[in-house]
Amino acid sequence: MQDTSPHAPTPWPLILLLWSTGLLAAAQFAKLTLTIGPMQTLYDGAPVALAVSGVSIIGIIGGAVAGYLVARIGARKAVLWAVATSAVLALGQGVAMPFWAFMTTRILEGFGHLLLVVALPTMMVALAAPNDKSVVMGLWGTFFGVGYAVLAVVVPPVEAWGGIRAVYVGHGLLLAALFPVLWWVLPRVMAGASKIPDMISLHRTLYSHPRYFAPGLGHGIYTTLFIALVAFLPPVLDAMWLTAMMPLANLSGTFASGFIARRVAASHLSIFGFAVAAVCFALLAVTGSAALALLAMVATGITAGANFAAVPELNARPQDQARANGAMAQVGNLGTFSGTPLFALVAGSLWGLVGLSVAICLSGVIFAGYTYHRARVSTPLG
Template identity: 70%
Template sequence: MTRSSTHWPLIALLWATGLLAAAQFAKLTLTIDTLNGLYAGAPVPLAVSAVSVVGIIGGAVSGFLVGRFGARRVVLWSVTLSAVLSLIQGLPMGFVAFMVTRLLEGFGHLMLVVALPTMMVVLAKPTHKPVVMGLWGTFFGVGYAILGLIVPPVEAWGGVGAVYVGHGLLLAAVLPVLILALPRVMATRTPLPKLIPLHRAIYSTPRYFAPGIGHGIYTSIFIAVVAFLPTALDAMWLVVALPLTNLSGTFVSGFVAQRVPASRVSVAGFIIAGVLFALMAVTASPWVALAALFFTGLTAGANFAAVPEFNTDPQDQARSNGAMAQVGNMGTFAGTPLFALVAGSLWGIAGMAISICVCGAVMGGWAYRAARRDAVLHAA
């Protein structure tokens, strides 16, 4: 049913829940030095990538699960699971047990990042859907930024366990609010398809997978560039400035997509960012780097906004969000190792970023053209 108004308070609540989902990554990366000392000799970085691995394996399935059980039920169960696991992580345990909690936490994270935007877009009237998805696109960076301020003093006060317990308590606190506030959004009784036909159904349907293609290519740039550019440009203040600039581009994309199709904004963002990365290599200017990150942020938000552009049905949006989660985690997983190969050189970093932007413009442009044709055929 098409809404005549946008439920902004409830959308804000869902977005805030998304910040707690982002914290499932941020709390570990911000305490990784302490964990390396606590679990000396153990492959602690795997505890970060464990959540991404779950997303790669189960991203497509998550969209169907949201459609099968309903976004409301999935959000509530995922928040409950995440709260319990985070509280457990605050207890002393061996590394293997800690890894088990991280893998299980990956399922909660995956279901949240599919169900939350699916519910948010349902609560928005048509003209506000791009803005709402642009807002959702900021959840990861904002979550990191907030935890970057909170984690150091909390860890200094109560140790690493206090960080995880605090995260669990915040999730537990938001749960009753969600129970009271969330409406029922789609719940079908259709059985889940088998894994191979399920993936075939998504990745043979351009209107489902096109936003995910753009998102996966974007995620392969963001974390890696933020990690390596400040040192390459000898401007460590960029550690804070780059994510904030990227977030501003993501938020602005929602307003731009009200006037220009989000799919076109995504491709344009890749093209402009590629040109700016080339200019950055020539000038070695931090300000040009900031401009490039603004336009990658514009692309990020546009990819999220493209989900409702091509998919009007909530179940279709859930499937597309599942593909976004799956391919996005592939980009996150692959991006940093790729950039690490050229991290010692500004020209190397710029060259890698340009190559990925060209890939985004070409592959994203192809996928979105196919999605437009598919959407027309589906509407007919």
């Protein structure tokens, strides 16, 4: 059994295994994004695009509950249950079915995704040595972008049902193969916490204490930007090569933030990233420079990683980290869900896109900055 004492060295092979499990969680979104064209042909007339957000719906509704649930049953059980159910659902999606049934599997898949994005970082930070916690959370912050990038590389162009089936069944087989490995190596981290409160008390507790809420607020503001900018900014700049480069720039900032957070408080670093991004976006409106678009993505990546690193900075106990990660999942899914339609209102206009981006980044500086300040001066939990 893995040593989880405070003085134990960071078990990097296990950390990388947990991060790799996160890549398969990201694939729950990416697999449909990469097959959406043939899926629209397969389900002609059905709202296939809504199936991409089907996984987010559970995160929006149940993010807060997931944090308490993981705190109660333990991160090990949460990860194992999530991987097992996600494998079954992915394999099931390889069977021809009507759209309503497919949409049902997508919504159910959201439960597994939600448990993974709460339990995996909670376990990773609990296993990390104190000096490595910010680096580990910076690494975790890359899981979504890397998961998308890896799947985009390994999945060939899909045109018919046979290709769709191969993508979904392949995802399920990877999850199924991972399950016995995780069963064998995962330690017990944080189980037997107090009873889950009712929904109203649960949300009141989670969102009334800034140590729980501040990282989630910063993360939600960030997620409003990421997917929408990758979708809409390259065509406006007439630089479609940015579609591949912008996520890489963002990932570089996210990974670097973990190392920077060893010397700079993550709660300060998040606001710094928002401020630098706002300046870059403002200059982009004047110059139209693709280089400034990439610099802005690096800055927002720093913010993304800093928000994850702020969870252990503000919350010492694994139970509290799980609850903060629940808020991250809930507000982050809300940002992902709302960002694309919000930016679609100004798509096609460089001034519209960067103006909205500047406004969102400044809201991060003001509102996330204020909430982080309240968190730093508040009484520690526990």
